[in-house]
Amino acid sequence: MPQWWKIRRELKRLGNHLLEWPADTTNFLFGTFYYDRFLAHKKTILSGLQDTTDKRAVYLIFPKNGLQPGHFRTLDYLASKGFAVTVVSNLPLNPGQKVAVLPKCHMYIERPNYGYDFGGYRDGILSMRNDVAAIKQLVLLNDSVWFPVSSKTDWLADVDDLGVEFAGAVSNYGIPRVDPDHFRELSFDYRTDHKNFHYCSFALSLGQKIVQDPKFIEFWASFPLTNKKKRTVRRGEIGLTAWILRRGYSHAETLGVHRLAECLGKLSDPELRDVARHVIVLDDSRLKKAKANVILSIDKLSRTDLVNFVLMVAARQGTAYALAYYSVLFLGFPFLKKSPLWLDQDAAKISSLLLGALSEPAADEALMEANDLQLSK
Known part of the structure; x- marks a missing residue:
């Protein structure tokens, strides 16, 4: 039927x-x-106090509640790694905040909020179009995540260890998708040839060969801007990844999504059940029902079933969202998405729980902001 x-x-x-x-x-x-x-023409461009280097970063911010300690922590991390930062803000800062951010960056661009993060990335990259010959590495970051929220790993050091031209923090659509009710049928086979495969735009690193590719600036100059989020994801995250793959550049991600099945399989029984209980599900009633059913019978499910359930949720929701509890607490992943704090009550509880469990200054700062985000929504 x-x-x-x-x-x-x-x-x-x-x-x-x-x-x-x-x-x-x-x-x-x-x-x-x-x-x-x-x-x-409505953009405001200010010079910061940082000297330029051959390592550049574009940090896109949407400071709806003003600059937060997490913003400065990200900027301090980038400076410690030798990056000259172009801060691009999709919302105006007040004069005091501008004074505070200028010592932390090489350039500050305030722009009309059009085109989401890729619109901001575009302005930041095009501002460097005359300098690309001197750039050896370009990093793109945005403040949809707290970063670095954990000190257990060093993301840019991990990027260097990958030895690839294009690196992301995490990828999507590499794990096969199955129906929530049929998670036991999942056969893990990480691939990068799905039409929607992409590296998530909240953290990307591009090497010298890409930045100095004559087609790179053309890609951004002609990038089709839109104020529709789904279109931006398709043209931006998916489009940029597809462009990288078409041109044959090496690529990988630091979280190691291709090893997830193996890594989950190495957890103890209590750890695996703990991870399964704390997967994050957003705006998917069938997936929420599947999670509720798994939790009800969690002590009776086999290890294979639990691993497949966790992988199914990661495939359907995106690993950065679904496996935040596992990736941050168990692997020291230094990124945590902010939006679950206002998108879903259960997700907010899980996010706050893991921040409290970290017992690090960065996590304490993020937890204070998380509480404010929950109250504001």
Whole structure:
């Protein structure tokens, strides 16, 4: 018998695409022109106090509640690694905050909030277009995460150890997706050839060969800006990763998603159950139901079932979200996404729990901000 909920979902999706097609087409064709012609002149560009180096970073911020200690911690980390930072803000800072940020950066760009993080990355990168010959490494970061939230690992040192031209903190769509009710059928086979495979844009590192590729600046100059988030993900995260793969550059990610099945399999029984209980699920009623069922019978499930359940959630939700508890507490992953604090009550509890368990100054700062985020929402 057909699964009618799937048919209804696909019909609804098709209807939405048809309704949005005229606006999406216009936006795709003219979004970048609109920004460059009518919005870009509203940017504020200030020189910071950092000297330039051959290692550059673009740090995109959306400081809705003003600059936080976590912003300065990220900037201090980048400075300690020898990076000259271009801070790009999608919201205006007050004069006092601008004074505070300028000693921490090489350049400050305040721009109209158009194009999400890739719009900000674009302005930051294009501001360096005359310097690319001198750049050996370019890092892209945004403040959708707390970083570094753990001192157990050093992300940029891990990037260097990978020895690749393009590195991310984590990837998506490398793990095969299965229906939540059929997680036992998951066969782990990490691949990078899925049409939606991408490295997440909150932390990316690009090597000298990429930055100095003549097509690199062209990619950003012609990048199709839009104020629709899903389109930005497709054109940005997925589009940039696809561009990297097409041009044959080496690539990898520091979390080691391709080793997740192996790593989860090495956990003790209590640890594995602990990880399964604390996977994060956002805005997916069927996935929430599957998690509830697993928790009810967790002591009866085999280790293989538990590993497959955790992998299924990671595949469907994104590893950076779903496995925050495991990756931060067990692996020392230095990134923690902020949005679960206001998107889901259970996810907020898990995020706050792991921050409290870290017992580090960075985590204490993040926990204070997390409490404010929960209250504000």
